[in-house]
Amino acid sequence: MSPPERLEHIVVVGAGAAGLAGVETLRREGFTGQLTLIGDESAPPYDRPPLSKQALAGTWDFPQVLLRPTHHYAELDVGLRTGRLAIGLDLPQRRLRLDQGEQLAFGGLLITTGVAPRRLPFDDGLKGVHVLRDEQDAAELREHLRKEPRVVVIGAGFLGLEVAAVVRNLGMDVTVVDPQPVPMERQLGREAGTLVAALHRDRGVRLRTGIGVTGLVGSSGWVTGVRLSDGAVLDADCVLVAIGATPRVEWLRSSALPVADGVECDAFCRAVPGVYAAGDVASWPSARYGRRMRLEHRMNATEQGIVAARNLLHGNVEAFDPLPYFWTDQYQVKIQVHGVIPNGAEMVIAEGDPADGAFVALFHEAGRPVGALGWNKPKDIRRYRQELLESTSSEVCETGA
Known part of the structure; x- marks a missing residue:
């Protein structure tokens, strides 16, 4: 697909992991125009997973959860606008409405507004x-x-x-x-x-x-x-x-942008021409799993932010169809999951023993492994990722192999 028209100003709405990945990718891949990153919080982008663990326990101070030092954004020549709320979108005029009556014209828009707690x-x-x-x-x-x-x-x-x-x-x-x-x-x-x-x-x-x-x-x-x-x-x-949480899309409902369970994108993270979405707020059709997906996972935010920004800049050059990955730390236990765990799937122990507090388990759907869980097995579970990538590839899904 041919690249989009020359973009002079790209606006990224949502200053979290996906938004940060987006602006960094745009600069890394050659975008030299005006770049604005808007966040409704007063702080620059920070990592959310530590909030329920190290930050809550008091073992980390807030500066330790920042994703980048504050001078990083000036070095990238990114206009970081914190404490500002997007309240509306005029698609025909390519204008973003902010609180305090401000409007921003844009050539390209990346929506990374995440979710709000229920x-x-x-x-x-x-x-x-x-x-x-x-x-x-x-x-x-x-x-x-x-x-x-x-x-x-x-x-x-x-x-x-x-x-x-x-x-x-x-x-x-x-x-x-x-x-x-x-x-x-x-x-x-x-x-x-x-x-x-x-x-x-x-x-x-x-x-x-x-x-x-x-x-x-x-x-x-x-x-x-x-x-x-x-x-x-x-x-x-x-x-x-x-x-749980709900996608932050209320500000978009009057814009004619396709929103339901998040911003509905195509396989390239595109909602409409010139407007893309990434992270917790975005849903997309996964060829890997044959369903529309929206993931509230930390790694997905970064991966999708990179792909969405690349497609916005270059013109849909890479479909987004990852193998999901997420983790949780509770007490001294690290639980990691690659792929998905379908409802009702049987857990089959691949190595280790739950009684010993360390094991890897596989989950199957339609006769093929689609997910792996590691319980205190951070190194061993990596070996199963390639198997899952192969067993859930779009070619395998289409042929039924």
């Missing part, structure tokens, strides 16, 4: 109820934990369980509630999720799974408890709501 519909503005998405959230939760409160975590996914592990390591009381019967079943499958449940129970976390939350209890403006669907009330001085 909130409870009934928190009633009670103090002591937290979400954890950005640095300010982490600072507020960390400050609250210094009072050694009784903590209830609503949601037994990656975020909720990583925070639960930090809280227990700090010696505090913590209960995790989730309507699913097994923690992390959607991400890791039932068998591995059962092992995660045992990991937390063995360290003193109370798990209330298979039960919902119907309300919060408060006194003098502060949360004092969490009401469950069976009528029980859990005492709580601090509540973390970790029930």
